[in-house]
Amino acid sequence: MTATGHAGSPPDGHRPRVALIGSRGVPARYGGYETLMAELAPRLVARGFEVTVYGRAHYVRRRVGRYRGARLVVLPTVRTKHLDTPVHTLLACLHAAGQRYDAALVVNSANALFLPLLSAAGVATVLNVDGIEKRRAKWGPFGRAVYALSERLACVLPDRLVTDAEVIRSHYLARYGAPSTVVTYGVDARPGTGRRVLRLLGLEPGGYFLYVSRFEPENNPHRVAEAYRSVGGELPLVMVGTAPYASAFIDSFTRGADRRIRFPGAIYGRGYRQLLRHCLAYVHATEVGGTHPALVEAMGHGAAPVVHDTAENREVAGDAALYFDAAAPASLAAALERLRTDAELARSLGGAAAARAAARYDWEAIADRYAALLRGARAEAPRS
Numbered sequence: 001m002t003a004t005g006h007a008g009s010p011p012d013g014h015r016p017r018v019a020l021i022g023s024r025g026v027p028a029r030y031g032g033y034e035t036l037m038a039e040l041a042p043r044l045v046a047r048g049f050e051v052t053v054y055g056r057a058h059y060v061r062r063r064v065g066r067y068r069g070a071r072l073v074v075l076p077t078v079r080t081k082h083l084d085t086p087v088h089t090l091l092a093c094l095h096a097a098g099q100r101y102d103a104a105l106v107v108n109s110a111n112a113l114f115l116p117l118l119s120a121a122g123v124a125t126v127l128n129v130d131g132i133e134k135r136r137a138k139w140g141p142f143g144r145a146v147y148a149l150s151e152r153l154a155c156v157l158p159d160r161l162v163t164d165a166e167v168i169r170s171h172y173l174a175r176y177g178a179p180s181t182v183v184t185y186g187v188d189a190r191p192g193t194g195r196r197v198l199r200l201l202g203l204e205p206g207g208y209f210l211y212v213s214r215f216e217p218e219n220n221p222h223r224v225a226e227a228y229r230s231v232g233g234e235l236p237l238v239m240v241g242t243a244p245y246a247s248a249f250i251d252s253f254t255r256g257a258d259r260r261i262r263f264p265g266a267i268y269g270r271g272y273r274q275l276l277r278h279c280l281a282y283v284h285a286t287e288v289g290g291t292h293p294a295l296v297e298a299m300g301h302g303a304a305p306v307v308h309d310t311a312e313n314r315e316v317a318g319d320a321a322l323y324f325d326a327a328a329p330a331s332l333a334a335a336l337e338r339l340r341t342d343a344e345l346a347r348s349l350g351g352a353a354a355a356r357a358a359a360r361y362d363w364e365a366i367a368d369r370y371a372a373l374l375r376g377a378r379a380e381a382p383r384s
Contacts, residue, residue: 017050022107025055032293042068043367054092081245097121103374112153124377127158159377165290184291186363187300197271210279215243220285220326222253227329276301299353304346320352
């Protein structure tokens with residue numbers, strides 16, 4: 001890793017000033033990066049940091065100036081599939097360069113291009129690359145080329161590189177010889193008290209299957225919906241999610257779907273936790289990425305995981321799941337049928353998943369890792 005300087009470090013005893021850049025902002029109402037920022041920011045504050053989270057104007061209400069002890073800076077962007085993230089990150093890095101931060105955590109490998117703006121201003125940088133983005137089906141040739149370049153830049157531009165799974169760490173090391181630190185996502189396993197969302201959706205505890213994800217091709221919602229046609233009984237499948245810029249894809253599997261499938265849209269907070277707490281089983285069908293926050297959260301709430309069989313997903317769920325092949329809908333249907341007729345198996349898997357999540361995916365331990373990375377990047381970056 002390289003850095004061009006680190007000017008303006010506060011004197012010893014002063015609180016390190018850090019920026020969190022690259023997500024849509026907080027609170028978490030979209031995906032994994034937003035969840036990371038929402039969980040990490042207040043924990044860094046508690047560990048003695050002054051924290052600023054950068055958010056996008058179409059996502060964060062401008063009148064909200066702080067979030068759980070962290071300052072919010074809301075900036076505009078261009079709301080298109082390809083420009084939303086890079087335009088906002090460019091503006092955020094330009095703003096951050098004049099704020100005399102000690103360090104910045106930047107998420108998304110596509111944002112590696114903007115790290116020199118921070119380094120030139122003396123800001124130490126930690127980059128979380130998440131999964132192998134160039135493999136996502138939603139990107140065309142141009143998008144995949146951008147992410148392929150970003151992977152290479154991620155190996156040389158930040159002061160510290162973070163991956164969120166051992167599989168991703170091994171990819172960067174084997175392909176580019178780039179070392180990284182594995183820091184996963186965590187779970188906030190507070191129970192979703194009450195059953196309001198269940199009543200609104202006409203659900204009974206233990207009487208439905210749950211799928212939660214952005215409705216994008218690599219997350220296979222279309223294949224999950226197809227597979228459910230072959231599952232017997234009358235249990236509903238609740239498919240929670242949506243996605244920007246994907247209306248045609250979403251229409252392709254929601255119109256004419258099996259009558260037992262319910263599409264309530266995106267659900268967050270207490271209602272989301274209620275759904276996790278009371279489902280018979282949770283379906284996780286992603287095929288790209290490292291440690292997926294939705295899978296970790298489902299495990300932490302004791303949902304029996306039914307998981308697409310990839311190395312990354314096995315790293316997370318281990319023996320506490322049933323596995324299927326998303327490209328073979330019959331394999332998912334068979335797994336769901338097995339759990340539908342064996343509630344004891346579902347309870348056993350749910351208990352094992354909760355224990356595994358508690359042991360491996362604790363937000364406090366994760367915050368300690370990020371605090372050490374940010375302090376280490378600041379300490380090791382050359383002073384100008």
